[in-house]
Amino acid sequence: MSARDADRSAAALATLTGDLYMAPDLDTLLEQTLRFVSVALTCDCAAIVLWPGHGVSRWRVAGSDSRATRAGYIRYEHGEGMKTVRSRPVMVGDTAVEVSTELGLHSVMSSVIRARHHDIGVLDVYARERSAFRQADQALAGALATHIAIAISTVTTAETLIRAIDAHTAIGQAVGILMERFDIGSDQALVLLRRHSQDHNVKLRTVAADLVSAQRHSTRSSHRAAQLPG
Template identity: 35%
Template structure:
């Protein structure tokens, strides 16, 4: 779809297709890439990005359409200032005109230098918890209409659920992988030292505790090198 296509052209069927593409994305990275690419098509923006909230409360870059967004995200994370970070508190932030909006002075200067005229940041929430922010940028001031904001909120809702699902699936896959590695490592120890499964697991756990290393990493090292950590 052309970038100049009006927002009215994006009907329920278009968003249904978006939901299908999100569902078919194989992982978190691919899900985020689908979100930002669709945002470029669906909303009246020049650039788009998604920032994610970490468990430590900081923001991390999820996906961007180009280096401009990446630079603005990094600037905000490093300076702890900017509309994206404010939106992580759960509030939709609109910057109609970068040149006249002085709420974040350092970010204002950086955004103006990057050629940004206006910005829109919409929280991504799951169960009343903000998990990220969808950011839309335009080189023109006052670029975002009420329709654009409504589209951004729909995208953010779809994205928040899709990212949460992808993260959960990745966590489950990692857990299965970890169990397989631990099982393989236990088998190596049982064969090498003629010990039981409980004893082999106890050895792995002791090495994990003594070396302050995750049990999965201890198991992986043993499987790969046939040696336990020093």
């Protein structure tokens, strides 16, 4: 890698990481990353594929455009692509026949996204030209994948914490509603919530959120009725 390429990589990473670690959610993080990758690397489009587990709730493909998204599904929906990319941290080669024929993307550079000692996905960079990627591109793609992994771990941990706080708040509010409605203690109110959750096979936080939402709707309706002219 030349000094110019090294400077380019360092500047690119500095720009990206500042934005990534400020991303409010996973969707925003993926969008920002792909927008950046499409400019920083010599490519025509890019995709990030995430596999379920380790903070990621579902299998998903995010592409910089429709071609990249489609290529991601072609490569990974049957699991064969996963086995291939996991064999090396950064792999450069020709695309699968389907991707080359259907989408006109002939080169791919795949970088494994690894967080907390687990492979959670892959960054795929595509080009129409064959043998399009240089050593400098490989180095930058590998470094990007590392920062993406850290950012994903940070965002998914924060999202999990926020959901837990929201659930705890909703349950507390629901307990308060039942205490007032039935003139009972907090323990009895919580028992009622849990019983309803078990009887209807619905998560406790969902039962609580539904009760709070219904109470708010009822309060707003009563307030509007009180303001109607007699």
